[in-house]
Amino acid sequence: MIKNLTKNLACFAVAISGATAVGAQTTLRIQNHLGQSSPYGVAIQQFVEDVATMSDGTLQIEMFYSSSVVPTTETFDAVKNGILDCDMTNGGYQVGKNAAFQFVADTMGGYETPIQLLSWVYQGGGKEAINELYGDYGMTFVGSHVGGQESLNSSRPLTGVADLENFKFRSPPGMESDIFASLGAKPVVMDFTEIITALESGIIDGADASTLATNLSIGIYDVAKHTTYPGFHSMSQDHLACRTSVWNSLSDQHKRIIEVAERSLALEVMMSTLIQNGEAQRKLPEMGVTAYDWSAEDRASFRNAAQAAWQEWGAKSPEAAELVQSHVDFLQRIGLLD
Template structure:
């Protein structure tokens, strides 16, 4: 009979332990996660990859039940649905929660601040933004995992939008929050409505245009089948959608699964931004070829918008947490040379 050495025996024992169903015996955790995008859209496809990564990296210990296009509740109601246990995860927009605290605006969209997703990620991960945001979310029994940024957004319109003067009387869909104040002060007529209502409202002429998302996402929504004007490159908004989990659910996760969620999310977020950068440029070329007009605002008009946005930051920061966010953003923007 062949006798194994102690080292070989230990190796065999280790392999047997890995093959044993111990991990499989651990209870599976099912996360019911809602996002506002369709499954067919680019962010929807990227979200699906993230869900798959979670299941594979956790060896099946994490299962995801996804809900696209805000299938369970309206986009703006997702956060509360998670807090109340209807869902487990929210992949929508922080600024939907400004009614709770205006600080959520500065988590979701500073408006007129950063030029690229990478600058904003740097604020989150290297400028103290993540730590401050997690303090805010914890106040509402939520754990902020992180952000996913789809790139600079475009304003879509049935009429030309070639500068500040063209905003006068322009009736458009706006997300809730500080944006409505900025654009109203510049002569536009923002109308707050759910993301899923945009196409129908534009098609029926209820609104002249929309601030929905970037060019690529807008095209996937069918917006440019209805209107043929857009701003590009974007300048007014670069929102960071969030992924937040009910704090009770997060705390119940073993440490290794928490690490898997964090790592898988960062991979997803960065890949999402890269894929959108490519798609935005491809979409711009396709829209021009199809006869759409893309408006690149002149420097003086962009400066006027940034000035209006900076003024609005201080006006909108009416809570202690919001003031902390504005201060931290300004410090970081100054550090990287985007703000005097």
């Protein structure tokens, strides 16, 4: 009898411990730099809901939009230091730490479509190469998402390379500033959230912000009446990166849920950007906005300047050189480079 009682108590203890493990809730604090109602913001909210649903509520995301906890550029360090758990901004903001972060975010003039770039990340060795870099900072790269080519915006015409002369515009930190400066522009590095105010006050003539649809949603075309479309200069991918200690503390199930939700986010962002860019394009004429599709010659001039910058930036650190070579190898593999 005592033997049976002991056995039953042991089984009860296992059942209780299992229920506790399943029922326990984990919450991740994540910051992104986009508005909740923006095209990307809507897709990110779906990511939050997907994680909760797939985990049956055991994994929750507390998402902070519009860099509401710390400035965008400080998100990565806020995660490292325990203020946040994960960063859903952009690796390009960390180029001051290592030039290699540039080639996590945007090769500039490299890939033509988002699916090509994501193919490098998930099937071309990109994720592994990125994690060699992130690991040095106590961070784990989980995945990335990108909508498509971005559009330059301006308060004056941007018909081609010649119009870049003395063009004072907001640029993200990194290689982009060097490329545009080599073509005569005057890039000004500032936070994404400062763009509208800087345009309204005339501090800048234009801005590299995001895709056509996102630019429209955040009010850029209320101020800047000239834009490039289709885009050609930048296709910057945002990342999901978590503090490694936090990531390693998650169950395999929760890790897989986040990875799958991130891939779903990437697909959602691509599809919605395609549709919303088309819808945005139709609205521009009634707003008095002129769109410029650069010629093949002007695009080639930019691409040549960009590829020259790859080599210069690749020489800045061993990690940068490795990522540049990874991109070059993959671009050759899919036929985009000779």
